[in-house]
Amino acid sequence: MERRSFIKNAGLLTAGLGLAGTAAAGGRSFLPKPNKLPAWKGFNLLDFFSPDPAKSRPRTPEDHFRWMRDWGFDFVRIPMAYPNYLDIDRSRRITPEEVYKTDERRVEEIEKLVAMAHRYNMHVSLNLHRAPGYCINAGFYEPYNLWRDEEALKAFCFHWNFWAKRFAGVPASKISFDLVNEPAMREDMNDQHTKVSSVPGQVYRKVAQAAAAAIRKENPERLIIADGNDVGSSVVPEITDLDIAQSCRGYYPGQISHYKAPWANKDITDLPEPKWPGQMGNRYFDRQMLEKHYQPWVDLVKQGVGVHCGECGCWNKTPHDVFLAWFGDVLDVLGSQGIGFGLWEFSGDFGVLNSRRTDVQYEDWHGQQLDRKLLDLLRKER
Numbered sequence: 575m576e577r578r579s580f581i582k583n584a585g586l587l588t589a590g591l592g593l594a595g596t597a598a599a600g601g602r603s604f605l606p607k608p609n610k611l612p613a614w615k616g617f618n619l620l621d622f623f624s625p626d627p628a629k630s631r632p633r634t635p636e637d638h639f640r641w642m643r644d645w646g647f648d649f650v651r652i653p654m655a656y657p658n659y660l661d662i663d664r665s666r667r668i669t670p671e672e673v674y675k676t677d678e679r680r681v682e683e684i685e686k687l688v689a690m691a692h693r694y695n696m697h698v699s700l701n702l703h704r705a706p707g708y709c710i711n712a713g714f715y716e717p718y719n720l721w722r723d724e725e726a727l728k729a730f731c732f733h734w735n736f737w738a739k740r741f742a743g744v745p746a747s748k749i750s751f752d753l754v755n756e757p758a759m760r761e762d763m764n765d766q767h768t769k770v771s772s773v774p775g776q777v778y779r780k781v782a783q784a785a786a787a788a789i790r791k792e793n794p795e796r797l798i799i800a801d802g803n804d805v806g807s808s809v810v811p812e813i814t815d816l817d818i819a820q821s822c823r824g825y826y827p828g829q830i831s832h833y834k835a836p837w838a839n840k841d842i843t844d845l846p847e848p849k850w851p852g853q854m855g856n857r858y859f860d861r862q863m864l865e866k867h868y869q870p871w872v873d874l875v876k877q878g879v880g881v882h883c884g885e886c887g888c889w890n891k892t893p894h895d896v897f898l899a900w901f902g903d904v905l906d907v908l909g910s911q912g913i914g915f916g917l918w919e920f921s922g923d924f925g926v927l928n929s930r931r932t933d934v935q936y937e938d939w940h941g942q943q944l945d946r947k948l949l950d951l952l953r954k955e956r
Contacts, residue, residue, distance in 0.1 A: 609912035611880035616649030617920035625657035625714040639694040650696045651916040653703035667715045673706050673729045701752035706730050710756040731788040738792035750797035756806040775812035782813050809870045822871045824886025824904045834891040848892050850900035861903045872911050883915040887924040890931045909956030
């Protein structure tokens with residue numbers, strides 16, 4: 575029996591080596607490393623996205639979580655603007671001292687949303703979409719710069735330590751912390767179309783390392799995720815040794831995903847009609863360009879760093895058939911590496927519900943307008 579087991583196992587190993595390919599020196603071989611992060615699939619929820627609670631969306635109803643679960647999704651990302659849960663005078667500019675004035679009632683609202691997600695077996699990614707001293711979006715005065723000012727970094731660490739304490743007893747399987755949304759250097763924090771550039775790698779490392787230390791002071795096992803540099807599009811090699819996963823974006827190329835989006839285009843009147851695949855202007859757009867774009871993220875997975883796509887999707891002005899053709903390729907490229915995704919958003923202009931597209935035959939779903947073709951694409955096994 576022992577000999578037969580040995581022969582059987584040896585045969586399986588030999589077959590495995592043939593599939594794996596390259597053999598290392600000394601006769602050892604290795605298989606590609608799987609993604610360290612689960613391939614979570616789900617949605618962003620924008621309940622606390624606005625810095626002004628009075629302008630926030632209505633709370634995500636419980637039915638939405640039930641539908642997500644029943645459709646096979648297991649992930650929600652909650653992008654928060656930190657002023658949303660502060661007790662401050664919103665009729666004037668915030669001061670550095672007020673950045674620390676948390677509002678217990680607002681904090682409890684966030685905790686309730688997290689608890690509801692957990693009731694439906696969703697992993698929650700808690701994200702600072704607006705952090706002290708930085709946001710990719712304009713619309714709120716920041717009293718300092720996260721990438722340049724120690725005072726801003728101190729406040730950033732305070733907020734993450736605060737959330738680490740609130741969720742200290744929740745296991746890593748249920749919640750992770752996504753440090754700051756879409757990092758970049760902005761020339762003008764109050765101009766939506768200001769020029770942006772990369773955060774210097776060592777600066778990014780300093781900020782991420784400090785925040786991670788503030789979090790793991792409360793729970794050493796907490797799963798931490800850092801968004802890619804250059805507005806989420808580029809791998810951050812400077813932090814690969816910090817036991818921090820990284821999050822890419824599923825918006826490339828922007829000519830498809832953000833066609834006629836006013837916050838992404840200064841002039842939306844003279845843009846080439848999106849095609850996929852096809853010629854747009856002086857460039858041909860196809861799956862090969864996606865594979866090239868995401869190759870650094872594939873390489874990151876192979877290095878043993880967890881990767882997830884925290885945001886993806888398409889503004890509702892892109893023709894629906896073009897959107898689905900392009901997005902199917904995006905999900906295939908990511909899914910082939912075990913990289914999950916969070917669609918921006920569940921209900922709204924990017925969502926499976928109520929996207930307000932004019933070229934979709936919607937299905938009535940309990941009074942909501944359901945984009946069944948998009949839902950089927952998201953649920954497709956890869």
